[in-house]
Amino acid sequence: MADTRQWRLASRPTGTPTAENFDLVTVERPEPGPGEVLVRTLYQSVDPYMRGRMRDAESYAEPWDVGEPMQAGVVGEVLESEADSLEAGDVVTGNLLWAEHAVADADELRRVNPDLGPVSSALGVLGMPGITAYFGMLDVAEPTPGDTVVVSGAAGAVGSVAGQLARLSGARVVGTAGSDEKTDWLTDELGFDAAINYTETDDLAGAMAEACPDGVDAYFDNVGGPITDAVWPLLNVRARVAVCGQISQYNATEQPTGPRKLGKLVESRARVEGFLVGDYQGRWGEALERLSGFIHEDELQYREHVVDGFENAPDAFLGLFEGENIGKQLVKVAERDV
Template sequence: MSNTYANKQVLLASRPVGMPTEQNFEFKDIPVEPVQSGQVVVRTHYLSVDPYMRGRMSDAKSYITPFALNEVIAGGIVGEVVESKDDSLSVGDKVIGMLGWQLYNTVDAKLVRKIDDSIAPISAYLSVLGLTGLTAYFGLLDIGQPQEGEAVVVSGAAGSVGMLVGQIAKIKGARVVGIAGSDEKCNYLTKELGFDAALNYKTTKDLRTSLEQACPQGVDVYFDNVGGSISDAVMSLLNDHARIPLCGAISSYNSTDGDVGPRIQSKLIKTRSRIQGFVLSDYAARQGEGLQQLGTWLSEGKLKYEETIVDGFENVIDAFLQLFQGTNLGKMLVRVHKA
């Protein structure tokens, strides 16, 4: 039965130098692998594109294995079981997993997790109830540890992680300042999500001065999603014992010249600040805790989330490249199959 489906996948054809282009990828028609005992066939409904994937397209040593050339790219996918030879999953079940960028994936049932589409739309399991929600939750609360009345600054604040970080910080009673790349995004952060202030780094002439005005008592927690000159400006305003969860550095992901900026060591020493990089796998054993709390806040109306959806599997590369142009509000997703 599996072979009755038309299948297609995306391969990494070459390693990007600088900004990736469509020429670095290849679409390939493939058969659907026959389902074996203990396996399921999953039809892709939504496919996640994420900035961290750019690092996996290089062959440099990192915390995760690089994508192999001429092999399928993998990422977060939610879909529907269309064939099953495993007692734990039935046809029609909605599931999530780290699967290949394909229309259909034949995988061991243990590699996917059943999700409940009565709690939230299935796409939410790729954002607020998925990797981005958990990244915001653990990065802010475990490393940032915001206290009531403290000032929290979030870069990349209109992205899927950043907007959740700001909302969680507000739940904890902090003053929250977001940094984003358009007036539209800044207005969304303040008017819809309750951020106390938001700055457009593209039009603000002196970001440091504007941040100083937005945080007159200094910065206690800086959730860093971008690195670069934006982070340089924030670092100059750190209070004593500030905490800096280092989540991403998208400003330099496509750089070919190296990333040069102010030396921050003396500032960190003087303020006794802590900067800590992290990846979500650090918290694998606590995933249930995070998902339960995020689900509670979502059901209570304390968290909002946004999605930028690109329709069509053929547009997955364009959606990925848009991440580096800052066009998305919230989570960038590709809708492959409309249920």
């Protein structure tokens, strides 16, 4: 029997995760049962929300078990099929494992058309992150022409798409990111109207106010913490805040504190709403169609930050919290057999 490798959760992190929390094991390659397929991973996704699954606490995603393989979004190639709907050579995407090979129910996989673009984009702009940006921006933040929209974590997989969707809605878009390389990408290539490198200012509130002279009508928040504090006083009447993530808080070991925010909501009659892409499952098709259309018309740019080699998956994940990625962080696990 052939072998395969998996990353397992070795231990739960306290604070910022480290390499010690992950364990690389070699196991027997699983065989597909009836209705299942064996998938060889081509690309594996690492995402900030996975930090929550390392914790032993109820949240919107199940905690991972210590000693067990971890789940991840994967784009892979079908090696063996015991299902009528898929055959060997098909490229598919779905929630599989941090693994070089995994079996999955064919019904839980989505076929990826390799002619439409790089298959890896099914984990980024044409996958969960892009769809998250789509519904969070268009359904929750609801930009209208002339609005000022702020996106935090704007150079990430979700933020970069969210900001461009706001621009396509006719809004003025301001992004925050953690390096000049990122802010340059936002303004020079993605069409953001302004971008703030939050690591280079000691007056974030002032920089935000300067970037948003007409206040803030919508805020798409991936980061939280001091960036949100800088946006808050600028919220206009009937502003919308779409809370997608709070990566600045994920590694906190104590309950983070900050300025109390609810009073401002009365003054501005603003709405703050958390959302999860999973709640829009029935409308993913709509999102994918529109996102592909924008890419095809050259209206939507994206970037992928690919780390090569399955053995580097934990490093790629840890890098998310260091802001190492521009665009979607991926791990390239294997070449496609063509």
